[in-house]
Amino acid sequence: MTKRQFPSWSELRPLLRVKPVEWDPTERRLRDALTIADLRSVAKRRTPRSVFDYTDGAAEAEITLRRARSLFHDLELRPSILQDVSSVDLTTDYLGKPSAAPFAFAPTGFTRMMHHEGERAVARVAQRRGIPYALSTMGTTSIEDVAAAAPDARKWFQLYVWRDRSAGEDLMARAKAAGYEALMLTVDVPVAGARLRDTRNGFAIPPALTVKTVLDAATHPAWWMNLLTTEPLAFASLSTWSGTVGDLLDKLFDPSMTIDDLEWLRASWDGPLIIKGIQTVDDARRVAAAGADAIVLSNHGGRQLDRAPVPLRLVPDVRQAIGDSAELWVDTGIMSGADIVAALALGADATLVGRAYLYGLMAGGERGVDRAVEILTREVRRTMALLGVSRVGELGPQHVRLP
Numbered sequence: 001m002t003k004r005q006f007p008s009w010s011e012l013r014p015l016l017r018v019k020p021v022e023w024d025p026t027e028r029r030l031r032d033a034l035t036i037a038d039l040r041s042v043a044k045r046r047t048p049r050s051v052f053d054y055t056d057g058a059a060e061a062e063i064t065l066r067r068a069r070s071l072f073h074d075l076e077l078r079p080s081i082l083q084d085v086s087s088v089d090l091t092t093d094y095l096g097k098p099s100a101a102p103f104a105f106a107p108t109g110f111t112r113m114m115h116h117e118g119e120r121a122v123a124r125v126a127q128r129r130g131i132p133y134a135l136s137t138m139g140t141t142s143i144e145d146v147a148a149a150a151p152d153a154r155k156w157f158q159l160y161v162w163r164d165r166s167a168g169e170d171l172m173a174r175a176k177a178a179g180y181e182a183l184m185l186t187v188d189v190p191v192a193g194a195r196l197r198d199t200r201n202g203f204a205i206p207p208a209l210t211v212k213t214v215l216d217a218a219t220h221p222a223w224w225m226n227l228l229t230t231e232p233l234a235f236a237s238l239s240t241w242s243g244t245v246g247d248l249l250d251k252l253f254d255p256s257m258t259i260d261d262l263e264w265l266r267a268s269w270d271g272p273l274i275i276k277g278i279q280t281v282d283d284a285r286r287v288a289a290a291g292a293d294a295i296v297l298s299n300h301g302g303r304q305l306d307r308a309p310v311p312l313r314l315v316p317d318v319r320q321a322i323g324d325s326a327e328l329w330v331d332t333g334i335m336s337g338a339d340i341v342a343a344l345a346l347g348a349d350a351t352l353v354g355r356a357y358l359y360g361l362m363a364g365g366e367r368g369v370d371r372a373v374e375i376l377t378r379e380v381r382r383t384m385a386l387l388g389v390s391r392v393g394e395l396g397p398q399h400v401r402l403p
């Protein structure tokens with residue numbers, strides 16, 4: 001029989017801990033978010049439904065996005081034991097220059113709608129944390145204003161090829177003048193994907209004041225107050241527009257573009273060129289041969305073609321097909337540091353994240369983006385250590401098994 005005694009105050013006292021009170025509600029929410037999925041839950045509560053759905057949603061039945069996330073979820077990580085992991089180095093090269101971590105911020109349109117601090121906040125975090133940021137053509141802060149907000153960040157400009165080629169040339173010249181390091185051409189939008197959540201929500205740009213949105217304002221007063229008391233929401237690189245994002249994309253983008261247009265692009269941009277939206281081994285080979293410095297295996301976060309290939313699955317074959325002729329990056333579906341580690345182990349040189357930082361932005365502006373980076377960085381470091389790896393270059397196919 002276990003002998004029992006009555007606990008004395010002197011024994012209890014050292015066990016009592018008072019958790020410091022965090023008075024700032026944003027800080028409190030961010031501190032309590034331990035994963036990107038947690039940040040997503042905060043984001044969902046903090047933003048109007050149409051805004052959250054625009055960010056969280058994908059095209060048609062959203063099969064592409066679900067499959068991409070499922071593959072990350074279902075793969076197996078295989079550790080090597082008894083390795084010295086007393087220090088783990090996350091440094092990774094993008095375009096031959098180091099980044100503090102193996103993920104960069106993917107280009108995302110309309111960022112100031114998710115939180116009024118918008119692109120400037122993302123660029124500042126990129127600068128502080130030493131990771132690159134790609135500003136979208138569909139951004140809501142101008143090329144020059146983003147550069148002024150984060151002069152020392154590594155910045156890339158993402159371009160869509162428009163029917164009016166001179167407009168693209170003008171944007172490239174502005175990006176060059178403002179110190180952007182590379183051009184990222186997105187090639188998976190010949191026409192807009194069908195983002196059905198946006199259509200169902202009556203989502204429009206700028207947000208229309210309808211009975212539904214006015215009612216929503218009552219439940220998200222802070223978001224609406226910030227929207228109405230800051231610089232009006234508009235695409236910084238386009239003239240004014242009213243309609244859904246899909247309508248806008250279809251009106252502007254050139255569906256007749258082919259790989260021969262890369263020559264035109266090369267003539268207008270003499271810096272590094274990244275091609276984003278590659279989804280087959282053959283296309284990867286073609287754009288590498290056409291002189292791309294980096295290729296992004298991506299299906300636009302599932303926002304374009306539904307039932308598109310899962311980019312992660314393409315990594316080993318594309319790596320083999322292109323060798324070292326171009327850097328190989330991958331995105332779509334990354335929700336944790338372990339996802340990033342798996343992509344690198346399969347042969348990607350680096351990754352991009354989209355929603356992961358946008359959930360942070362919606363949850364708490366610049367501090368939320370910073371929290372997303374902190375979460376991902378910690379997870380990458382811990383996963384590498386648990387795999388017995390102390391440098392990104394040591395990750396290999398022996399560390400992961402795809403289902």
Ligand SMILES: Cc1cc2nc3c(=O)[nH]c(=O)nc-3n(C[C@H](O)[C@H](O)[C@H](O)COP(=O)(O)O)c2cc1C
Pocket residue numbers: 054055056106107108109136137138139158186276298299300301302303331332333334352353354355356358
């Ligand atoms: C809200 C949102 C807006 C986006 N806007 C753009 C864009 O303007 N240009 C672009 O090339 N990709 C855009 N993307 C795609 C991202 O660059 C990236 O490929 C995708 O988010 C990766 O998937 P993930 O969100 O699962 O990380 C957007 C993605 C989201 C979620």
